[in-house]
Amino acid sequence: MKLSGGWNRYVNTAKKPIAIVRADFANADPKVLGQQEHIDAPTAKRKSSAFATISGILIVVGIVLFIGSMVFSGGDSNSINSTTFLYPPVLILAAIMIVIGVLYLGFSYFAVHMMVANTPIVKMEAASTGLGILEAKLESESGNTISAPLAKAKCTFYDVSLFAYYTMHQGSYSSTVTYFLDSDWKGEATYLTDGTGYTALPFEKVDGFLPKANTYMLYDNSGEPIKIKHMGIGPTQYSKLAVPDNVASLRKMLEDARNSGTDLSLDAITGSTGISFVPIGSKKSALKAGYYYIIESYLPVDQSYATAGYLEHTDETLRGKPVNVMIRDTSNTNLFSMVEGQKSTLSKKEFRNSVVSFAVAAIIVLLLAWLAPVHSMYSCLVLETNNSGPYCHYINGSTIALLGSAPSQHYTTTIPISTSTITSSSGQVFSGNCGTLNLSSSSTRSTSFAICTWKGGIVNIFAGGGNSGFVSFKIIGANGVVYVSNYTNSRCATSRGSIYLPAQNYRVQISTGGGGGSCGAAEILLSG
DSSP states (O other): OEETTTEEEOOOTTOOOOBEEEOOOTTOOHHHHTTOOOOOHHHHHHHHHHHHHHHHHHHHHHHHHHHHHHHTTOSOTTOGGGOOOOOHHHHHHHHHHHHHHHHHHHHHHHHHHHHHHTSOGGGBOOOOBTOEEEEEEEEETTSOOEEOTTTOOEEEEEEEEEEEEEEEEETTEEEEEEEEEEEEEEEOOEEEEOSSOEEEOOGGGSSSOOOEEEEEEEEOTTSOBOBOBOOOSSGGGGGGOBOOHHHHHHHHHHHHHHHHTOOOOSHHHHHHHOOEEEETTSSSOOOOSSEEEEEEEEEESSSOEEEEEEEEEEEEEETTEEEEEEEOOOSOOOOOOEETTEEOOOOHHHHHHHHHHHHHHHHHHHHHHHHSOGGGGGHHHHHHHTTOOSOOEEETTEEEOOOEEOSSOOOOOOSOOEEOOOOOSSOOOOOSBGGGOEEEEOSSSOEEEEEEEEOSEEEEEEEEOOTTSOEEEEEEETTSEEEEEEEEOSTTOEEEEEEEEOSEEEEEEEEEOSSOOOSOSEEEEEEO
């Protein structure tokens, strides 16, 4: 099956893992195509495993030496910070082994990837198993398209959400709130296609499918933006927004369309209530607090999409054309290429450069080990060990700050912040919808969590309180991605915002400090 953008997929009749091939074959001689040589998956996997194994051994041995020198060197066992290190040579050796292991692994991947990246497309005849790039357009399974209610663009999915955006005062603090009112969404079963075949893929598990999104301010029939009248004196007053009749009618229309499954038409409400939708960024409208907004996101069919993954052949057909399945590649498989019929390998010069890199890294570690007190690396670890607070994090001995928030913050990114594995000392299970989650903790120095389910879309977040005057919180997907990681940076302050979350289960985690505040229980509220 030939995919658009010059990407071809070849099915191996020997049932070996499939290779993804990239080349510009628009003007190629058919005889050349028949002479291509492929590197099978087992060979690529063995080479990748060798790199990982050597690096892993070096890193593990280095860590064991590092920790062992600390444990057996004496000192007060209750305070890592007071430990006396009697074996600096062992620590130096351990640090060198760790750095060399990391560099060896990183260099091996970097070198091979750079080799592929720097090879002209017209000369690249084969790439390894496990990773390929697909460029194509969207087409629904039924062959039909739907229309985005406001953009009027043909698409396979749309989401229209109504929000109130206003300023709320709480004590001596004020902040802006994005309060979700209602939404409607509709979608068709969708495939990628270049016209010669189809590829099915789960949108929430692949890259390159961020929807287009537009924000509109609501105006009344007099040509003025519709203002919010609310009681906003605290987070518990969210439900007391004094919604005007025309906005209430719009909210009811969204609810009815969602429940009935019919196409949403906003033209009717424009005529019956006088509401008009003015896009943000136009000369007439700008985003500001105290008004109502519509956010419309959709996946148009008139543009090309690109994603990386593994293509698996199926025996299914759609409208007489073959159907493949794309699976997200998570194996970190190295790429190997064939350039003009010759296998690319690392030259002696590249190998010499890698050795020089290792030597430089070892010298730097040696100097740091002698010039800086080794125990200073553990100051952050001591802080967490003594339960002084949940805000100290460390990576390879270096302290890093959590992503801080002002008393008011609006999350606009859909890019994951980081990935991590989270454990907690206490928790609770919530089996409902993330859009109605209320998680609180009145204990000090504790971490609580809840598990909830989300259908996909924008989630509104409120966090505040905490017996230390501060609260930190995370939202982690079932795929291991941390979508939100934040904390309040002023005593008794709050953090609010909204973020697009794909459909899956989520772990919502909240941590409290060591006491001394008077802000009530730590609390995180999700609505959507």
